[in-house]
Amino acid sequence: MRIVHFGHACVLLETEGARILIDPGAFSAGFEGERELDAVLITHQHFDHLDADRLPALLEANPGARLIVDPGSAEAAEKLGAEFQVANPGDAFGIGSSGINVVGGEHAVIHDEIPVIPNVGYLVDHGAFYHPGDSFFVPEQKIDILGLPTGAPWLKAGEAVDYLRAVSPRLAVPIHEAVLARPQMHYGLFANLAPEGTEVKVLDRGEPVKL
Numbered sequence: 001m002r003i004v005h006f007g008h009a010c011v012l013l014e015t016e017g018a019r020i021l022i023d024p025g026a027f028s029a030g031f032e033g034e035r036e037l038d039a040v041l042i043t044h045q046h047f048d049h050l051d052a053d054r055l056p057a058l059l060e061a062n063p064g065a066r067l068i069v070d071p072g073s074a075e076a077a078e079k080l081g082a083e084f085q086v087a088n089p090g091d092a093f094g095i096g097s098s099g100i101n102v103v104g105g106e107h108a109v110i111h112d113e114i115p116v117i118p119n120v121g122y123l124v125d126h127g128a129f130y131h132p133g134d135s136f137f138v139p140e141q142k143i144d145i146l147g148l149p150t151g152a153p154w155l156k157a158g159e160a161v162d163y164l165r166a167v168s169p170r171l172a173v174p175i176h177e178a179v180l181a182r183p184q185m186h187y188g189l190f191a192n193l194a195p196e197g198t199e200v201k202v203l204d205r206g207e208p209v210k211l
Helices: 055-061 071-080 157-167 184-193
Strands: 002-005 011-014 019-022 039-041 066-069 092-095 098-106 118-124 129-131 145-149 171-175
Touching: 002 171, 039 055, 055 071, 066 071, 071 118, 145 157, 157 184, 171 184
Parallel strands: 019 039, 039 066, 129 145, 145 171
Antiparallel strands: 002 011, 011 019, 092 098, 098 118, 118 129
């Protein structure tokens, strides 16, 4: 699998049979130029995961790409006038020759006074890659590569470490870092406190890496 991190929550996965873009949001850059995408997956409705200004042009430039969104993003997708599919926890479907399993269901709690919105995680090829969106959901499947949330209003560094240990992947790729001025401090913490057998690898923004 080849992975490109476009900053924050947005990653491009290039498997043997599909090109899948996840969470093209407002804090990410460079995904606009991607072509021949097979699917665009959205974990939840927040603007840092779904950029309503840039998504229409991306879909127009990729007419073969399926737009797949969580239940909470359906209204935003309708406003864009795009054809889309709603992914619910427990769903499974194929993108090219790759398989997608939908897990989770709810966004992590930001504050007791802020309503909890829907959020789904995407397991690609039975756990070859897992994007949890904004959640601490731990799937039953063994995870090879985890997109590890690094900084957010709903997240503190110790919770990210606990989540990393709970999932215990072979490799953790830090994502969701754009809200931090110095994410390197968190990266060091992850590397020092990762469970045995887990490597933490920081990807350079916009650079494809085979993992």
